[in-house]
Amino acid sequence: MKVVFVEHPCPVLLLGNEPWSPVRTNTWPQSQMTLAAAIANEHDVSILDLRSLESPADWRRQIGPEYLEPIRYSESILLTRHLIGDCKRISDHPADAFVFTANFTSEANAVVEAIRTAKLSWPEALILVGGSDASPEERHAFYFNAGADYIGVGDGDTALPVFLDQIKKGHRPNERIIRGGSAGVNLLNSNFSLVQKARYVESGGGPIHPGIFRNGGFAVYTEISRGCSRECWFCSARMTDLWSPPIDEVLKHLDHIIDSGCRLLMFSDDNLLLARKTEELVTIFRHIRERRIAWEFPNGLEVGLLIDSKRGGFSKELFETLFWNSESLSFFGAHRLLVPIEDALLHRSALRKLKNVQVQIRGLLERLLDTGIPFLNLAIMIGGVQESRDDRERLEDSLELINRWTHSSKTRVNFSIFCTSPLPGTGLGRAALKSKKRLSHNIEEAPELWTVFASILNGDNFTAEQTTQYRRKLLRRFHMSQDEGKVRS
Ligand code: SF4
The missing domain is CATH 3.80.30.20 (tm_1862 like domain)
Incomplete structure (x- = not known):
């Protein structure tokens, strides 16, 4: 199978012309490299990094137009939502399966944007999503609604090889949650030729x-x-x-x-x-x-x-x-x-x-x-x-x-x-979700605010x-x- 691991674009919140929190574009795609290493012997793997820039110092010029409605954080603070990185590049990368990593709630909409583009460009391809934000049950609907076919819960490097093996044999599981555990995890050697390593x-x-x-x-x-x-x-x-x-x-x-x-x-x-x-x-x-x-x-x-x-x-x-x-x-x-x-x-x-x-x-x-x-x-x-x-x-x-x-x-x-930050899946996150008055915003409407900076x-x-x-x-x-x-x- 041809499997493409996607590093989604970098979300940026602007207050006027200024970023509201630090912007990191050229950080190591750890999840993608780890998962690719876990299945490289059985599948044709590649990494599509939509986030890193050839020249990180150039980041301001790379900020795209608003891609979603602005967030009214408070009476005096209106935040506009942008991306650094172009999802359209996915249309040049045919695959049997695209794998997305949603580790941060604050980046959820950037992941969704990439999923939607993959779905439109390659409607036959499987869309798999994992990561700390996608794993908790209360977040599954968000990613399924965005177009995920399956959601990985737990350690993906144990779950993904087993799951893809079934798909390769022509069996498409009805259960849409793929579960992994730490048993059987090995430290595998990453293939550094999958990325432009000097960027990181x-x-x-x-x-x-x-x-x-x-x-x-x-x-x-x-x-x-x-x-x-x-x-x-x-x-x-x-x-x-x-x-x-x-x-x-x-x-x-x-x-x-x-x-x-x-x-x-x-x-x-x-x-x-x-x-x-x-x-x-x-x-x-x-x-x-x-x-x-x-x-x-x-x-x-x-x-x-x-x-x-x-x-x-x-x-x-x-x-x-x-x-x-x-x-x-x-x-x-x-x-x-x-x-x-x-x-x-x-x-x-x-x-x-x-x-x-x-x-x-x-x-x-x-x-x-x-x-x-x-x-x-x-x-x-x-x-x-x-x-x-x-x-x-x-x-x-x-x-x-x-x-x-x-x-x-x-x-x-x-x-x-x-x-x-009341992260989904944590005790604090679940308690805050139950008591609506605790949250100033709705997680579906403004996941960007689930960050330590606000x-x-x-x-x-x-x-x-x-x-x-x-x-x-x-x-x-x-x-x-x-x-x-x-x-x-
Ligand atoms: S010590 Fe607490 S904050 Fe640190 S990893 Fe463990 S549970 Fe998390």
Whole structure:
């Protein structure tokens, strides 16, 4: 079968002429590469990337016209909806099946636009959709209405080969949900000739140290574990099965990526420190250090697990291995870490835990700054439904303190202030959907607002709009506004 994996266009919300949130076009198509590797032995696979640009700096000129009605976010904020990337290119790519990945609710309409174009261009082709936004039951109707024939739930790299095998044999299942599980997942070598790899020079976490791509190369999202047994009710990875492939498989997988010219590995594991043992992590990160490559943890680490439970204090060997870095002619080693500072354990979003910020965070930040890591993103979720004025005062006091501790460091410390987003499939998302007054907008009409850059949750004390404005005010106060669309190095 001829199977085309589509990376949908990049959605852009504009307020007047300015982007309302960061614009990322040239990020690694991780899902497409992983799924293509899972079926490459049996099928003719290709990747159609509608999103990445030949020249990322050119992004403003590539913004297309409005493709949907504007969103009235508030009385003073009218957002227009645009795409970077042309869906019509799908009509040049015949296929027996198109596979779409809908991981982010905020990008759902861009996926739908691509699905509709595929359906119109190739009416006989199967349309398959997977990803975190398509998986929850409450989102199935949205994607079926858009034209999906089947929706994948769970790990696609186990489900897709079995499903396509049935189709190849002429059996088209009546059940329109394809289920996958972590059992049987292998780390498979991606075929880098499926993409124009030199295009992928962006990180979702922010700017990239100029030394990394001094001699070319590209940035790859990868994972060496999956799953998390924690119960954070806002997170779609909560209570998922832990999977961690054997070390020799991991090392071969990472070597394959590095041998292909990658210079920055971005680990997208759900909860790496929970899923892998300390000695395994030490082996893995020593190995990639020897390969003189840079790495980062854009999804964050559960930093509480850096503490040696027997001796107390940070586990020296693990800490020094994970965050080692060196700036020579080029840069290699630990490049960026996202630290969930709110409670330093990622267990739950509750701003009141910030009262412990001094004891919990100061030691960690001092140790991290000592390593010379170029970028630290400190993640703070705001806009929970019970958030109070006292919570916000405490938050501001804590941010002032952290700013004082860190501002003279050569590490660029950034406050990643996230609005709590009621993602479909999470406990928070389901609770918010039930109580209509909690949501400022309808998910079907404005999925673009299901992002950390804007709030759609009306809390007990603050409206969604007030939370969004508050986030912007905080970022301005600490000179961390991201109004430029693309981040600069
Ligand atoms: S937020 Fe982190 S710790 Fe919590 S469930 Fe999700 S992956 Fe696990």
